[in-house]
Amino acid sequence: MHKIELTPIGIIHTPYQQSRDIPIQGRFKPDTQGKIEIYEPYVAGLQDLDGFSHAIVIYYFNQSTKETLVGQPYLESEKHGIFAIRSPHRPNHLGLSVIQIEKIRENTIVFSEVDMLDGSPVLDIKPYIKYFENRENTRAGWIEKHFATGNIPSATILK
Amino acid sequence: MHKIELTPIGIIHTPYQQSRDIPIQGRFKPDTQGKIEIYEPYVAGLQDLDGFSHAIVIYYFNQSTKETLVGQPYLESEKHGIFAIRSPHRPNHLGLSVIQIEKIRENTIVFSEVDMLDGSPVLDIKPYIKYFENRENTRAGWIEKHFATGNIPSATILK
Numbered sequence: 001m002h003k004i005e006l007t008p009i010g011i012i013h014t015p016y017q018q019s020r021d022i023p024i025q026g027r028f029k030p031d032t033q034g035k036i037e038i039y040e041p042y043v044a045g046l047q048d049l050d051g052f053s054h055a056i057v058i059y060y061f062n063q064s065t066k067e068t069l070v071g072q073p074y075l076e077s078e079k080h081g082i083f084a085i086r087s088p089h090r091p092n093h094l095g096l097s098v099i100q101i102e103k104i105r106e107n108t109i110v111f112s113e114v115d116m117l118d119g120s121p122v123l124d125i126k127p128y129i130k131y132f133e134n135r136e137n138t139r140a141g142w143i144e145k146h147f148a149t150g151n152i153p154s155a156t157i158l159k
Numbered sequence: 160m161h162k163i164e165l166t167p168i169g170i171i172h173t174p175y176q177q178s179r180d181i182p183i184q185g186r187f188k189p190d191t192q193g194k195i196e197i198y199e200p201y202v203a204g205l206q207d208l209d210g211f212s213h214a215i216v217i218y219y220f221n222q223s224t225k226e227t228l229v230g231q232p233y234l235e236s237e238k239h240g241i242f243a244i245r246s247p248h249r250p251n252h253l254g255l256s257v258i259q260i261e262k263i264r265e266n267t268i269v270f271s272e273v274d275m276l277d278g279s280p281v282l283d284i285k286p287y288i289k290y291f292e293n294r295e296n297t298r299a300g301w302i303e304k305h306f307a308t309g310n311i312p313s314a315t316i317l318k
Contacts (some may be wrong), residue, residue: 004280006163006251010289025291042250044228047240051300058217058253060163069203081206083214083284086197086291091167091201094217094283096255098292105231124253125242127299131306132184132245133257134293140286141210147290 008047009122010038011106012059014114019063019088024074026097026113034099034114036122038107045125050104052096054128055111059095060121075146084141095120098128166278168204169197169266171218173273178222178247183233186257193258193273195281197266204284209263213287214270218254220247227288234278234305241298254279257287 014034016022023029036057038046049055066089072078073085082090099111109125140147173193175181182188195216197205208214225248231237232244241249258270266286299306 002167002280004165004167004282006165006253008161008163009250027291032277042228042242045241045250046243047229047258048243048301049240051298052243053296053298054294056255058255069201070206081208082204083201084205084207084211084286085286086285087235090283091204093167093284094165096215096217096285098294121161124249126245126255127243127301127302128294129245129299130294130297131299131302132186134295135213135257135287135289136293137212137291138287139210139212140288140290141207143286143288143290 006123008039008060008123009042010036010122012036012116012118012120012122014116014118016114016117019117022115022117024115026099026115030033030112032114033102033112034116035109036109036111038109039108046104048126049125050101052127053101054127055099055101057074057097057122058124059116060123061093061095062119062121063117064088064093067091075143079143080142089140093124165282167198167219167274167282168201169195171195171275171277171279171281173275173277175273175276178276181274181276183274185258185274188280189271191273192261192271195268195270195277197268198302199266202266205263207285208286210262211260211286213257213259215285215287216258216281217283218257219282220252220254221278221280222276223247223252226250234302237301239301253282
């Protein structure tokens with residue numbers, strides 16, 4: 001199969017050195033901040049991103065050293081297909097997070113809703129547009145039961 | 160900068176041969192269907208994805224032949240930084256779409272909410288989890304005015 005070669009556009013700085021320190025999603029630990037440093041050749045691409053409260057970051061799980069097709073999610077011991085969970089140990093090791101933009105200065109995005117490891121390479125940033133992304137009437141398979149009470153499961157806070 | 164090499168896990172089949180035929184987001188033209196064909200080595204990763212109504216697909220804009228840092232979105236003539244718009248002509252040419260899963264049979268995902276070109280290589284599929292992805296209190300910069308009436312702008316239906 002034809003390979004696709006990507007070049008990091010920046011790097012993510014966060015307080016998280018190990019995956020066990022990370023909340024399952026950044027919004028569940030909103031007091032933490034991170035920074036995205038955009039490399040010089042790409043800084044002009046940030047124009048007008050500061051008009052958005054949130055962005056979607058696509059990054060590389062560079063510390064994952066394995067690739068599985070069936071894996072165990074953080075929330076339970078049951079195994080599921082890798083395309084039905086959000087594990088980093090996936091083909092192509094692509095990560096996706098919605099971040100809250102706090103401020104943008106020159107080549108740096110300060111953000112909250114942090115759930116990436118320190119040093120993760122950034123591959124793309126897209127504006128978060130709720131008219132595009134939000135879905136209300138969804139079924140969320142195996143994960144639904146963990147949110148059924150309307151509360152955030154404790155395992156998502158710090159695993 | 161260190162390059163990252165990815166391998167397509169599948170291919171997207173859609174009725175759209177040219178970008179001018181595509182709705183700005185698939186949900187604005189819900190009657191169209193597409194298929195994702197997952198390549199054989201990755202089919203086991205689909206287990207339990209059929210429990211989810213929606214998925215996030217990360218794919219490659221393989222027909223984009225240019226890369227710009229400032230570009231013009233579909234909705235207006237004003238230019239914006241590439242990280243503040245969803246244009247395919249971006250560094251690394253990564254596309255992201257939320258799709259509605261209609262059914263999954265063996266190596267094929269039949270879906271609606273289609274906004275990809277036919278033949279786009281698939282790089283990852285993640286379950287859509289509204290508890291993770293949805294944001295309600297957002298600012299959407301330059302795009303907000305186009306949705307201010309509560310209506311879907313006509314330019315998004317078919318550009």
